[in-house]
Each structure stands twice: as C-alpha cells, then as structure tokens.
Amino acid sequence: MTHQAAEVAKRRTFAIISHPDAGKTTLTEKLLLTGKAIAVAGAVKSRKSDRYAISDWMAIEKQRGISITTSVMQFPYRDHIVNLLDTPGHEDFSEDTYRTLAAVDSALMVLDGGKGVELCSIALTDVCRMRDTPIVSFINKLDRNIRDPIELLDEIEAILKIKAAPITWPIGCYRDFKGVYHLADDNIIVYTANHDHHKNTKTELIEKLDSDRARAYLAEEYDNFVEQLKLVQGACHEFNQQEFLNGQLTPVFFGTALGNFGIDHVLNALVDWAPGPLARFANERTVDPVEGKFTGVVFKIQANMNPKHRDRIAFIRICSGRYRKGMKMRNVRTGKYVRISDALTFFSSEREQLEEAYAGDIIGLHNHGTIQIGDTFTEGEKLGFTGILSFAPELFRLVRLRDPLKSKQLRQCLLQLTEEGATQVFFSEGSNNIILGAVGMLQLDVIASRMKEEYKVECFYEPITVYSARRIDCRDKKKLEELSSKVIENLAIDGSGHLTYLAPTRVNLAQMEKLWPDVKFLAALERY
Structure with a gap:
C-alpha cells in the first residue's frame, strides 16, 4: 500500500443528523471529549452558562441554543483521522444539511429515546438513502423516560425503511438506568452518571450476562432482562457489515450524551465499520479517492468566521489526491488557476494552516467572491462533481x-x-x-x-x-x-x-x- 493509500484509509468523514432537540450538539461535544479533542464540553443545556457548544460559534447560535450552520471538526482517534460535521438541526436549514450529506461517507443519526423517529429524521434519512449512505443510529436520553426500545426499533424499520440491528441494549431508563448490554461482546457496561462535562473515565464492565456479578448487579430485574433479551435476539436483525455499507441496515446503540455514556461505542463503530473515503461521481467519470491528482468540490461557504477580518471561507471536500501547501488548483467553472498556500483545517470556528491533506479531509480556502457552492477544483482536468443542489x-x-x-x-x-x-x-x-x-x-x-x-x-x-x-x-x-x-x-x-x-x-x-x-x-x- 502506498503512503497516499494508507493515509486515505485512515480517514473517516461523517455527518451528525437529527431532529431539533434530540441531543445532536451535545453528542458532538461528547464525541470530541472521547476523541480527546477537547477537555471540557460546552454546557449546551443552559443559556445562562458562560460555556457554549464548541460547534455553535455564531452569536445567534449561542443566544438560541441551536445549531444553524454546519461546523467542521477534525481530530485523531485510534490511529485514524476523523472529520466530523455537525449539521443544523432546524428544518429551515435543511439545504445546508443536504449539501453536507453530499460531502460525507457516512452519517450518525441521533434519535430522542422519548420521541422516536421525528419529521427531520425522515427527510434526512431519505437524503442518505438517495446516495446509499451508511447510517449509524444512537438512541439518546436513556437517563430520562424513554419509549419501549423494541417499539423504537420497529419505528425505525417501519418509517425510515431501514433494517435496525441493536448492538447494545438498555437496562432500564431514567432513575432505573443501569447501563447497556453489548450483544456481541456479552458484557454489561455499567452506567455511572457523569454530567460535569469532562470525559467519563469510570467505565465498569461486567463480563458475561450469565455470571454471578451480573445477577448481583441486576438483582430482581435479572430474569426479566434475560427474557426480554431472548425476545430481542429472536425478533431483531443481526448486524451485517455489507448491508450496513449498502445503506440497508443501521447498527443501533443506546446511551445518554448528557451523561457521557455510550459515546465510545458509537465512535468505535464509525471507525471500525463505516467506510473510508468513497469514489465520487462527476459528469465526466467516477473519481477514485486514491488517484494521484487532486480533485475537490465546494459544498459550503461561510462568511465572518473571523468577524474582525470579514473573511469568507469555502469548504472543500477532497475527493482524490493530496493537497500540498503552495500547489496550483484550477477552478473548473471559471477556468482560472490559483496557487494555494494558506488552506485551512478546522475545529469549529478555530482553524490552522495546513501543510497537506488527503481524500476525505475537509479543507478551507479563502474566498474573495470568486468561489461558489458546487465549484470543482482540480490540477487541470475538466470535471464537474454532481450532487450539490440549490433549492x-x-x-x-x-x-x-x-x-x-x-x-x-x-x-x-x-x-x-x-x-x-x-x-x-x-x-x-x-x-x-x-x-x-x-x-x-x-x-x-x-x-x-x-x-x-x-x-x-x-x-x-x-x-x-x-x-x-x-x-x-x-x-x-x-x-x-x-x-x-x-x-x-x-x-x-x-x-x-x-x-x-x-x-x-x-x-x-x-x-x-x-x-x-x-x-x-x-x-x-x-x-x-
């Protein structure tokens, strides 16, 4: 494997999607905590707090406690490079989310355990299905009252038209929430409440459900849980890697983002099961990510990420090749070449200059009014990537x-x-x-x-x-x-x-x- 192919294989680029208030931004922060990208998460639950979500950087986002623009965050995790895109949850900003979904290789869907599948989840899943985008599902808010987990899985299958394969299964909820059982690993991950916005380091495992420790921990709930589990295993789909990659099946995890619980399971699944950078379709041909020549497509433009400088940044998904500092790129729409020596990598509104980047990465170019959403950049070839819509x-x-x-x-x-x-x-x-x-x-x-x-x-x-x-x-x-x-x-x-x-x-x-x-x-x- 060449150095470039090895670098591409390390990349995982995914978007987080959900209905408003399902806990998406909180989950984003806890994923960053788990990946050790930040030390303390913003207290998104309180508008009075002087901490805000890392991914919500606009003044109006902080005032209203909602995400209204896609944020891009890159961080290393387990020898991989994770490109995480936190999308707007509000339906008024669905166009931004649709374009973001065209720039990723997989998606993480967050569902409120008390509400189940909601309107925005349906629309966003339909967009993912158009591209057969693999979806990992996280049922959130287990530290509150939730609906029957089997009902939630049935709803995913009936409404979203995708097979649901539980990977973990909840043991109780709200005040009786004891943790989750990992079906494949045959262990109980014990829940310890942790709402202090720091990484949860208190994970305790109980090996094997059929053990004295498990019986002692679950006490009088043990027999009922074992019976429920038999029903689940008999009625639900088993995880199938190929069906997941084809967008036909979603692995389902349970947890609580606010309580920092179940987040590592999701991140591990995205690294282990989700695809690396995929081939991209252009009008002229299909572009393979390990090709030697650089290609990329603009899926987002953001003004005033640094208000002091009135800057405008064009976000490019690299589709193939490698960005090198100082390289020449051609904007296919205008036909003009530009030399790029100041491309950026992102951590929400924070950014730093890049020396190099590979297929799957998201880079930023300074835009002086010459770049538009949907523009293709290459090293000279005339290409036009498809899928970036304007409504x-x-x-x-x-x-x-x-x-x-x-x-x-x-x-x-x-x-x-x-x-x-x-x-x-x-x-x-x-x-x-x-x-x-x-x-x-x-x-x-x-x-x-x-x-x-x-x-x-x-x-x-x-x-x-x-x-x-x-x-x-x-x-x-x-x-x-x-x-x-x-x-x-x-x-x-x-x-x-x-x-x-x-x-x-x-x-x-x-x-x-x-x-x-x-x-x-x-x-x-x-x-x-």
Missing part, C-alpha cells in the same frame, strides 16, 4: 434600509451572506428593489441578526407578493430578449448572477411555463 426559496421579503446611506454596505453584506446558500438574494431588473428568499422564517432572522452584528446594517423586512423564484435557462437569445421586454418587472438577478423569474402566484408560473415552452424555469439547480 428554490419559499418565503420572500423586501429589504428596506433604516439608513439609506448604507446601500453599498447592504449590497456587499447580502452578497457575502447569501453566498453561504442558506438564503438567496435577488436584485430586481425593473426597479431598485432587493428581495431576500428563504425556506423558513429562522433563516431570515439569522440574516437580520448577522447583518446587524457583523456588518452594522439594520433593515426593515416587508412582505412581498412572490410565490416562487425560478432560474431561467434559455439558449435562444431572441426569445430571452422578448421575455425580458414583456415581464421585466418580474425579473431579477440572483446573488450568483443568474437571471431569475419571480412568480407572483402559482397560476402565473404555470401560465409562463405554458406560454414560453422554449424557456426552462428551474426550481432546483444542481451546480456543476
């Missing part, structure tokens, strides 16, 4: 400045913030109107907050009659000119420079599509 917004607001003298700042900050893809901006062709489009209200709240906090620009946001935005694709210049002359008041240029039709109603959009058959009105654009 049509569903909620629109007219932007009005409180201070008219800040119009230049408004345009600049909107262009920078909407580069990130969570919201879209449209500059009207028939007037001076600036319109924001988003999937949900929280996205608009975040833009307003960040404009005020990061750019010192305050605005009014007024409702506007826009049903949907459609990017226009027309090869016939005369038809395009004719369209522009007739509906100029409904046309706008979006933040990426694309001509867009802002349809006032569903009926209007249907009429336009019928009247202009030579014009494509694109709802979702796959960026090549």
Whole structure:
C-alpha cells in the first residue's frame, strides 16, 4: 500500500443528523471529549452558562441554543483521522444539511429515546438513502423516560425503511438506568452518571450476562432482562457489515450524551465499520479517492468566521489526491488557476494552516467572491462533481434600509451572506428593489441578526407578493430578449448572477411555463 493509500484509509468523514432537540450538539461535544479533542464540553443545556457548544460559534447560535450552520471538526482517534460535521438541526436549514450529506461517507443519526423517529429524521434519512449512505443510529436520553426500545426499533424499520440491528441494549431508563448490554461482546457496561462535562473515565464492565456479578448487579430485574433479551435476539436483525455499507441496515446503540455514556461505542463503530473515503461521481467519470491528482468540490461557504477580518471561507471536500501547501488548483467553472498556500483545517470556528491533506479531509480556502457552492477544483482536468443542489426559496421579503446611506454596505453584506446558500438574494431588473428568499422564517432572522452584528446594517423586512423564484435557462437569445421586454418587472438577478423569474402566484408560473415552452424555469439547480 502506498503512503497516499494508507493515509486515505485512515480517514473517516461523517455527518451528525437529527431532529431539533434530540441531543445532536451535545453528542458532538461528547464525541470530541472521547476523541480527546477537547477537555471540557460546552454546557449546551443552559443559556445562562458562560460555556457554549464548541460547534455553535455564531452569536445567534449561542443566544438560541441551536445549531444553524454546519461546523467542521477534525481530530485523531485510534490511529485514524476523523472529520466530523455537525449539521443544523432546524428544518429551515435543511439545504445546508443536504449539501453536507453530499460531502460525507457516512452519517450518525441521533434519535430522542422519548420521541422516536421525528419529521427531520425522515427527510434526512431519505437524503442518505438517495446516495446509499451508511447510517449509524444512537438512541439518546436513556437517563430520562424513554419509549419501549423494541417499539423504537420497529419505528425505525417501519418509517425510515431501514433494517435496525441493536448492538447494545438498555437496562432500564431514567432513575432505573443501569447501563447497556453489548450483544456481541456479552458484557454489561455499567452506567455511572457523569454530567460535569469532562470525559467519563469510570467505565465498569461486567463480563458475561450469565455470571454471578451480573445477577448481583441486576438483582430482581435479572430474569426479566434475560427474557426480554431472548425476545430481542429472536425478533431483531443481526448486524451485517455489507448491508450496513449498502445503506440497508443501521447498527443501533443506546446511551445518554448528557451523561457521557455510550459515546465510545458509537465512535468505535464509525471507525471500525463505516467506510473510508468513497469514489465520487462527476459528469465526466467516477473519481477514485486514491488517484494521484487532486480533485475537490465546494459544498459550503461561510462568511465572518473571523468577524474582525470579514473573511469568507469555502469548504472543500477532497475527493482524490493530496493537497500540498503552495500547489496550483484550477477552478473548473471559471477556468482560472490559483496557487494555494494558506488552506485551512478546522475545529469549529478555530482553524490552522495546513501543510497537506488527503481524500476525505475537509479543507478551507479563502474566498474573495470568486468561489461558489458546487465549484470543482482540480490540477487541470475538466470535471464537474454532481450532487450539490440549490433549492428554490419559499418565503420572500423586501429589504428596506433604516439608513439609506448604507446601500453599498447592504449590497456587499447580502452578497457575502447569501453566498453561504442558506438564503438567496435577488436584485430586481425593473426597479431598485432587493428581495431576500428563504425556506423558513429562522433563516431570515439569522440574516437580520448577522447583518446587524457583523456588518452594522439594520433593515426593515416587508412582505412581498412572490410565490416562487425560478432560474431561467434559455439558449435562444431572441426569445430571452422578448421575455425580458414583456415581464421585466418580474425579473431579477440572483446573488450568483443568474437571471431569475419571480412568480407572483402559482397560476402565473404555470401560465409562463405554458406560454414560453422554449424557456426552462428551474426550481432546483444542481451546480456543476
């Protein structure tokens, strides 16, 4: 095995997905603790605490106690390099999560043991299924009252349409939670409550369920647990590595993120069972991760990770080859070459410059407005990686400045913030109107907050009659000119420079599509 192949084999790149409030960010922190990447976790349960989640670095994230942008964290664990992406839990930011899922090789799904499968879990699992992404499941909050574990597994199978194979099984819950039984290893991992935000070092094992120690520990619950276990082993699927890799089966672990329990089982499973960097599909060909030439795709852009410098960082998933400091890369979309000597590796908002990186790693490039989500970088080959989607917004607001003298700042900050893809901006062709489009209200709240906090620009946001935005694709210049002359008041240029039709109603959009058959009105654009 070559040095490059050995380095690629060490990589594990996965995203954490869940419904809001399932405990995803807390689990992220405890994974970092287990990997010894941090010494103390943020107290995400308390807004009054002066500690916040490591992965939640924006001011509004700290104020609301939620994740609203993907965070990237890299750390070593058991001779491997783990690239962990903590995705937004709120459904308004699903587009960011979808793009992140296109950049990973596996996913860790967090379920609230008291609530089971929820709406966002269904949508995100569907995205994983589109790419056959392997999923590890963690049923959280065993230190609270949970539903019957067998019911939870049945729900995973019935609703998410994926086989569930329990690896550990809970012994009680809430005040009666005693730990978990590892089905394959035949041992009990004893639960010791540990809510002090430090790594749990008090793990105690009881070897073999059929032992005097196990009987003494479980006491009067022993016989009932043994009977329950027989039912579980008879009714549930056994873990199958190939089915897991095919995205057909999910190994299920039980624990409590807040109590620092069961986290090491999950991390070990991701290292031992989840795939390393996988081949990536481009329009031209399939790209193997151990190829010698560098290729990568931009799946995220983040503005103001360092507010003092107004920086913008483009996140690139390396698909093949090796990044070397000072190498030349080609942005396939623009055709231009750039020499990169300051690529970054990440730990949430903290970063440091890289000397080298391999397929599976996430690196950051400083962006001065020339990089877009979906851009492919190579050492010269013309490639376009697929799967990075942009969706049509569903909620629109007219932007009005409180201070008219800040119009230049408004345009600049909107262009920078909407580069990130969570919201879209449209500059009207028939007037001076600036319109924001988003999937949900929280996205608009975040833009307003960040404009005020990061750019010192305050605005009014007024409702506007826009049903949907459609990017226009027309090869016939005369038809395009004719369209522009007739509906100029409904046309706008979006933040990426694309001509867009802002349809006032569903009926209007249907009429336009019928009247202009030579014009494509694109709802979702796959960026090549």
